[in-house]
Amino acid sequence: MHIGAHVSAAGGLPKAVGRAMDIGAEAMQIFASSPRAWRFKPPEDVLVEKFKEASEEAGMGPTVFHGIYLCSLGSQDEALVERSIESLTNHLQTAERCAALGVIFHPASHRGVGFEAVLDQFVEGVKKVLDAAPGDALLMLENSAGAGDHIGSKFSELGAIIKAVGSERLHVCLDTQHAWAAGYELNDAEKLDETLAEFDKEIGLDRLSAIHANDSMRPLGSAVDRHDNIGEGEIGTAGFELMMSRPAFANVPMYLEVPGFTKGGPDKKNVNLMKKARKAVGASR
Numbered sequence: 001m002h003i004g005a006h007v008s009a010a011g012g013l014p015k016a017v018g019r020a021m022d023i024g025a026e027a028m029q030i031f032a033s034s035p036r037a038w039r040f041k042p043p044e045d046v047l048v049e050k051f052k053e054a055s056e057e058a059g060m061g062p063t064v065f066h067g068i069y070l071c072s073l074g075s076q077d078e079a080l081v082e083r084s085i086e087s088l089t090n091h092l093q094t095a096e097r098c099a100a101l102g103v104i105f106h107p108a109s110h111r112g113v114g115f116e117a118v119l120d121q122f123v124e125g126v127k128k129v130l131d132a133a134p135g136d137a138l139l140m141l142e143n144s145a146g147a148g149d150h151i152g153s154k155f156s157e158l159g160a161i162i163k164a165v166g167s168e169r170l171h172v173c174l175d176t177q178h179a180w181a182a183g184y185e186l187n188d189a190e191k192l193d194e195t196l197a198e199f200d201k202e203i204g205l206d207r208l209s210a211i212h213a214n215d216s217m218r219p220l221g222s223a224v225d226r227h228d229n230i231g232e233g234e235i236g237t238a239g240f241e242l243m244m245s246r247p248a249f250a251n252v253p254m255y256l257e258v259p260g261f262t263k264g265g266p267d268k269k270n271v272n273l274m275k276k277a278r279k280a281v282g283a284s285r
Contacts, residue, residue, distance in 0.1 A: 001244065002027040002061030003213075003274045005256040005266035013043055013051035013098065017058050023268040024275070027061030029104070029255040032094045035068045038083055040090045048097050062253045064140070064173075064210055065095050067105030073125035074110040074118035074151055081121070085128050092133035101253070102138030104173040104210060107151035107161075115157055122151070123164040130167050138209055140173040145181035146223035153182040153223070159202035172203055175212035175257075176243070177228070180235055183221040187239030196248050205248050213240065213254040213274060229258045230273040237277055244281040 004027030007019040013030070020028040033040045043051075055063065068091075071084040091103045110118045130139060141161060146153035152161075162170050176186060184198075185191035199205060215233030217226035231237040243249050254274065256266040 001250060001278060002253040003256075003271055003278065004028050004061060004253055005271060006030070006066070007266070012047050014047060014054045017051065017054040017060060020060065021058055023266060024271045025256075025266070026059075027063065027253045027255065029064045029066055029257070031068070032065050032091050033068065035066065036070065037068070038070060038087060040087065042090065042094060043097075052099055062101035062210075063095075063098065064101050064253075064255065065091050065098075065103045067091050067103055069106065071105055072108040072111075073122045074108060076111055076113065081125060085125050085132075088129045088139070089132040092129060092135075092137055092139055095137040096133060096135035100137060101209065102140050102169075102171070104140045104142050104212075106142050107144060107158075109149040110151055112149050115151055115160075118151070119160060119164065122161060126161065126165050126170060127167070130165070130169055136169075138169050138171045140171045140210055142173045142175055142212070143178050143182065145175075145178040145225040146183070147181075147225060153178070155199050155202040159204075162203060162207060171207045171209040173210040173212060174199075174208060175214060176235060176240075177212070177214035177216045177233075178225060180216045180220055181218060181222050181224055181226075185220055187235050187242060189242060192242055192246065196246060200248075208248065208252055211249065211252050211254045212257050214257050215239075227258055229261055230256070230270050230277075237273060240274065241277045241280055244278055 005025040006029040007016050009016040009030040016030045095103050144150040144153045152158050184195045215228040215235045217228040218224040258270050260267045261269050
């Protein structure tokens with residue numbers, strides 16, 4: 001189990017490796033472009049090679065890219081859907097070039113028309129992305145917190161998409177804060193096992209390929225997306241220890257997306273708290 005974090009790739013992809021090392025991260029998540037803009041410039045081959053070399057020298061675990069926030073495959077705006085497909089394709093092609101695990105993206109909203117109404121359209125969009133970006137890099141759906149009309153707060157919705165797409169390259173990134181906000185209790189042994197059983201039934205635990213490790217500022221079932229530092233939120237460090245004790249999480253990389261104790265994003269203190277939890281689990285076995 002690698003303890004990773006989201007780090008900046010400003011100044012070029014190789015810079016991200018040093019930033020991950022500075023906070024003790026064993027794996028990293030990065031943006032391949034601004035998360036709030038459509039503009040995309042593929043990294044030059046020389047930077048890709050330097051990035052792979054630096055990652056290997058650092059013994060860095062799996063790298064994942066995060067898709068931009070503007071993507072919306074469930075929109076009724078055809079132009080927006082096409083731009084979303086193009087953006088995800090660019091990111092997945094870049095992930096393949098960088099030998100990354102894959103690309104994580106938010107399913108976003110169905111814009112009030114209902115999940116079933118946009119399912120076929122969403123599935124076709126995902127298929128186009130996978131076809132346009134062949135290789136081994138995974139495309140990973142991230143579960144949502146449940147606010148408004150967002151897709152994927154229920155495991156059944158993510159499972160329906162995966163089954164309809166029918167590709168071995170479509171997996172899931174489980175965000176702990178989003179799951180908590182959607183009503184999945186993670187810091188109680190019995191409830192956690194129920195959550196994992198539901199995930200396995202609807203999606204399949206073999207499709208769980210990344211975890212966003214985030215505590216929650218808001219209570220269980222709040223449907224509000226508000227990340228907190230490890231141990232400062234409603235899930236608590238005991239909750240993360242409990243999750244790490246389950247075989248389903250044993251080989252899944254965890255990426256911190258927390259505000260940071262100095263409000264600068266994932267930091268050494270958060271990474272160390274996760275490492276301490278991992279060590280406690282190891283000592284108890």
